[in-house]
Amino acid sequence: MEIKTKAIRLFVFLLLFLKLGGLPPALYSAPILQKESLQLDTTPIEFDKSIIESYKTDDNYNYFKTIVEPSAWDKFKNWLNLQWNKFLNWLLSGIEEGNLWNYVALILKILVIIGIGVLIIWLFSKYYSSRQKTSAQHQNLVNLSEEEQLLRQKDLLSLVEEAEQNENYRLASRYLFLNTLKHLREKKIIDYQFQKTNSDYKSEITQDIIKTDFNYLSRLYEFVWYGDFELNVSDFKKIKSRSENLIINLKNLKADG
Structure with a gap:
């Protein structure tokens, strides 16, 4: 111890x-620090300004970039591009595997796409032709309604003379033909209806002498009015003479009756 x-x-x-x-x-x-170690070098350091400017213009050192909101058009293009990529992925899915059934599926997909395209084109053409037909029918009704109003006038010859004086022989031939139809209706040679054609009236005329002149006048009227042919004064004189001849024959038929 x-x-x-x-x-x-x-x-x-x-x-x-x-x-x-x-x-x-x-x-x-504790160790005593030397006085020299506590002294700091206050001499400023000089930098190359050209190097600083190069850094300023380099986007890699721009940490304050402004985010630009994409426009509506850019958003639409991005969406469209996304949908297109989805479509391609769906269409070509499984092709890289080299399986026969994948190729068969690809062919079926293409056939379906073509079928849908053809159907759309057919529906569009059907709709367009229907619109054209409706528009044409509407236009014809407008013209025929005007024709009906002209036929109700008491004196179509005054319109013929007025158009003839203005050297509008195409319009004068129209009034002349309507005047012919008016006389045929008044004599009950034809049953005038605005939806009928000149061929219908031809089949209703049973008198050969009347039918010959009417065939001539209706054919020239269709060429001139619907075919948009111009008439000179000599051609119009022939049509006018033939129309006057038909009306004279109508009066002779009444006298004979």
């Missing part, structure tokens, strides 16, 4: 000796 007490005292003595002076100060005290 006494030996342990001596050992402890010896250990404490050694510690005091080391702390108070037994070792150099550098071993148990």
